[in-house]
Every structure is written in C-alpha cells, then in structure tokens.
Amino acid sequence: MDLRKNPNEQPNWKGIWVFAEQRDGIIQSVAFELLSEAKNLARTLSCEVSAVLLGDEKIEVDPLFEYGVDKVYVAAHPELKNYLTAPYTSTLAEMVNTYKPEIFLIGATTIGRDLAARLAIRINCGLTADCTGLAIDPEKKILQQTRPAFGGNIMATIISPNHRPQMATVRPKVFKKIKIQKQKEKNVIKFSPVIKGEDLLVKILETIKDESVKVNLQEAEIIVSGGRGICDQKNFKMIEDLASALGGAVGASRATVDAGWISAHHQVGQTGKTVAPKLYIACGIAGKIQHLAGMQGAETIVAINKDPDAPIFKVATYGIVGDCLEIVPALIRKVKELRI
Template identity: 50%
Template sequence: MARIIIDKDLCTGCGSCISACLYDALELNDDGVAVVDADKCNICRACVSECPFEAISVEGAQNIKDDKDDYHGIWVYAEQWDGKLHDVAFELLTEARQLSADLGEDLSAVLIGHNVKSDAAELNKFGANNIYLFDDSTLAIPNEETYAYLMADLITKYKPAVVLYGATAFGRSLAPRIAAKLNTGLTADCTFLSIDKERKLLQQTRPAFGGNVMATILCPEHRPQMATVRPKVFKKEALSSPEKCNVIIETVNLNDFEPKSHIIEVVGFQNKELRVEDAEIVVAGGAGFACQEDFALTKELADLLGGCVGASRAAVDAGYASHPNQVGQTGKVIAPKIYIACGIAGAIQHLVGMENSDFIIAINNDPDASIFQIADIGIVGDVKVVLPKLIEKIKSHKAKQLAV
C-alpha cells in the first residue's frame, strides 16, 4: 500500500504542499513541519511535484524515476480482428506523427495476431518507423490476458516513452492490464494529445467532472506514459510517400504464462444494420421531440438519405432511441460527412461526440441554442414542421430524378 512520506529534515514548512493538496490532507504541525492525514490522502502526488525541497516522496509504490530517461519513442498498439486492422490504429498513428516529431523520437506500432504480417505494410503507410510483430497461431483469437502479457514484456524490453491504445472494447480491457503490470498510469478516453517539449511529457487531455472541464493529465514519474483514445476522435491520413520501416519479429514465448480465461468461441456481431459510427450521414434527435412517434421523423429522413439515426442522451433516456445510437461523451464519438441535429441543445457532453463531423446542420426552435455555434447551417424552427417539409422536398427531388 503506497503512502506519502515527508522528510522532516528537508521540510522548511513553506506550505506549498498544503495549497497543492486537493483533499485537505496536509497541514503544518507545531514544529512547522508538514504532516499528512492518511485518511484524507489520495496519493495523487500533487504535493510530491509541488515541494521545492524534494522533501516528499511516495513509499510502497514502484518508482522508476531513476531510469525514466531510458524510455524513448511513441508506440501505437495496432488492434486487429481476423487480420483486419481497426481504423483507430491509423487514426492514432496519424496523430502520433506530430507527437513523435515534437518529441524528436521514433514512432512505432505493435501488431499482435496470426497471419497479420501483411498488415505491417498498411501501418507503414501511416508513418510507423518500426513495427514490432508477434505472429503466431496461439494469438489467432485476441485474448486480453495473453496480449497484455506480451505487451508488458515488450515494453520492458524496448522501453517506449509513450504507448497509445484505441478505446475500443478490447483496448479498454487491454490497456489497464498492461498499466497494472507495469505500475504506470493510464489516461482513458483522451480527446486531445500534445507534447510538453520542454519536459518531454505527453499532455493527455480528457473531459472531467461530467464533461464540465477539460483536464490535462501528466504522468511525470512513471513510464511508459499511456493513454486510450476513442475511435473517430482523430482523423486518419496516410502518407503519400512513407519512409521504409523496420519490422521486428518477436518470438512468442508463453511457456511461463497461464491465462485465467480461455476463449472457446467468438460469436460475430449479428446485426447487419448500419451503425451510427459507420454512417456517412447521421440524423440525430433530442428532447426537442415530444414523443416517440414524432422522433420517428429522424428515421424517415435518415432512410431517405441512406444514413443512420443518432440521439442525444435525453432522447435515449426518454426511450426514443437505444443506447448504441447515443452520440456523445457516454455514447459514440462519430465523424460523419453530414450531421443533422434535430431538437438537440448542444450540451458539451453531446458536442464531444459529433463536433468532428464534416458538415453540421442544426434545427432548433431556440435561436440561442448552443448547437448553432458549431453548425454550418442553422434552421430556427419546430422539428415537427421543418422535418416533414425537408422529407417532402427530398422525396419530390428523388421522384423528379427518377422521372428523367
């Protein structure tokens, strides 16, 4: 169990730690030396970095401070299923190109699976200088436990400064296991990443306190610095002329590893319907609809446009749409070509899910609704009036086209 230790000889009683502590866990004792209340302390380490006299340390936690300068480069875990790379791997590599340039260090990808060698060329197109490859029949079905074991070993061997993962169902299960094995930090669901060039630290920004503030999180004492990012937060962009990359083939040695779970069978996703995260056009509805029957207008318009229905959380809570269609902080992050927001106010928790859309059309009866601030076209009006008109117009336009 970790605890904060204050060196009485080094502490000058300056009080910096007291003002840095968010939990009121520190005070000066009668001798003018800082003391910590263990019941209140969350071991957040704010006092450790704030103390100008290096009088505060954490006992009981592995501290790799001594060798952190040995960690270099940025890695992206390239998730694949059945040999098909997940788009989030390309999105992360695209974003990490700038991070590695700012850090002045290599960008690498890690690929684990069976018969995945051909995927290495794809990763190279997105800027990976090195690709670490585990290719073995025992890895055909991705198992977080086995993959975490291999990743932790690989990280210990090559010491990357930063490792990024997609916040997919698999990535969300994999990354914390690796963080726990390596006793390092992990920032989940980042929406922005950058490099503090002076301190060579990854700045990991994500919504906090219900999305009301954006928190930038650092991992200054442990390595590697690790973050997950949800699909579609970053755009993917291949390089026109990528440099040649090194493919480093790693031996899969699982002799000393006994996983607690064995996957017997993987059942494919049966629903063949277009998913909101894959749709190029999304017609999303919010609490501006008075009932389910009215909300059905979004489906009618989406079907006409070959798109998919999205929803705000208020619409999901009202039972108008199901959770897989929810867009936002606790729903999907999407980046369609066209996003039509109908009766949606534009709360920050909704915007983080759709603000990367190429073109945003908003329909709202309140001219001051926040959604208009990010809309390319804003229509002030009642959804029950505007949507039927829009649907009629599109229908008659399609009929005319068919007649020609």
C-alpha cells in the first residue's frame, strides 16, 4: 500500500464543487439543492461555485446553469454513462487534482456515499458523511460540517483543517433548490477522462425495477408510512391511496418490511432510508428510536396511532389518537373532496 502522508498544500485550492449526480442522464434534485447551498457558502468565501458532471456524450449540462453555477466541468465517456465506482473515482480524482477545489460536496445517496468514501482515500482528504448542516467558519474560512450520529441522538460538527478538498456528503432534502433569475454565461470546461481496463472489472448485469415504488422516498415532499398498526398487508392499499391522493410516496416501518407486507425500498429508519419531507404521516407506527432516526427531519409530522403513549407522538406536530383503519379512509375522502 502506498502511503498518502502529505496534506495537500492549501493555498492553491479554491472554489466549491458540487457533484452533479445523474441517473439515466437526469441530474438528481440533490445536486441542485447542493448548488443552491454552495452559493451561500461561496459568498462568505468569495469564490466560484462549479458543478462536475460525468456521463456519456449525450449528457445535458444546461439544467445546472439554472441554479447559478459559475462553471460546469464535464467528463464525457461511454463508460461513464451509468455510475460505477472505479471509473467515476479515477476520473474525479484526476479532475480534483487538476483543478483543485477547496470544497467538494456530494449528495448522500447510495451513489454519492459509495463514491465519496472511495474518492476520499484516493485523493487523501477528510470526508464527513451524511451532513445536515454546512457553514463557513468566518475566521479560519474552513467548512463546518454538521451531521447526526448515534441514530440521531447526537449532532456533531466536524472539520478537515489541513486536507483539501474538504469533502462532505449531504443528505437530500436538507437544502432548498433555488433557481436563479438571470443566467450567467455558460462556461463549460471539458475534461477528457482516460478510463483504464483495471477500472472496468465490475459489470452491471441487470437493474430490477420495483413496481411498487411510484415516487422516490428520498425525493418526495410528502410521505405516508404504514406500520404494524395497520394490522394487515392488504391495508397498505389505503396507505398507497392516501399517498397518491396527496401526490406523495409510500413509506414503511421495519416491522412491516420484515413481515413481508411491503418491499425494503419503502423502509424508513436506521436500517432503511433517512427522509426529510415537508410532511410525514405515520399511520400505525409506534415510533421506536430506529424509526425516528429516519424521519424526524421531516418539517411536519402527523402521527395516527391507537396507543396514546406511543413514542411517535413525542415528535409529532399533530397527533391523532385513534384507529388508522377508520382515520386513514376518512382522511383520503377528505383530501379528495378538497382537491375537487
């Protein structure tokens, strides 16, 4: 193993980069959220904000300019069409070492977390996972990265004082995406990646779509989740109905996933997904700490549960003590009525 000892020289490292994660050529919301927040940070640092986009020759850079980026760095290559750890890591490592950004922000998605963890070792820098808050220390001008730990029971602020770039993965939905009024000149910098055979050892054989996932949980503004209290697998139908009436996604507690009522793609909580929608409706979910860890970042929480002592009521903005099987259908009717 080669030793990676020397902290990267700091004064040469400038600007904020955001990884523009794309799936099937579509740039993900989290990238726009991070660009919007990067612009706030850039004001304190008086620096540029750039997006870095990897994809094939057909990749579209234009949407990024709607969020006020100063530059877009693009690496286009057929082998970068779909995310794979090794070619993405090698390409980004080359780009970082060439252009030397001071800060590099990446969405904390499955792709972002797979990538950032590998890249941080390759380019010898610190990495803070799954941040929910970013700020610049006004004196030292370094990035303060705040994140939950211990299942959300504790918050920690972390810095990388001597290594550059300062790298963090950031949770989707933490920051708002803000389009700018007047677009700047489209400054696109093309980078020609060299993809080596040793980076192409892993092959994607197949992608299995889960037909029950209609709306991506982590991107959803509204989530309706079902727990044991809905009593039966077939009652997930009413959870789906409420979610679709509200234009939201379907979530689930671990107990219902373990019971085989619904697929793991829906699971919210420590062993599932962390979500932060505008509205989270917990139906028949007791609210164990492991579940709360995955959803207490929601702006508004509605809890419906028979048990008045259920811990979910401790985090709920609005609580209804009652039977989901009565309340939820009534709520569906009411929502539909209001929409007419």
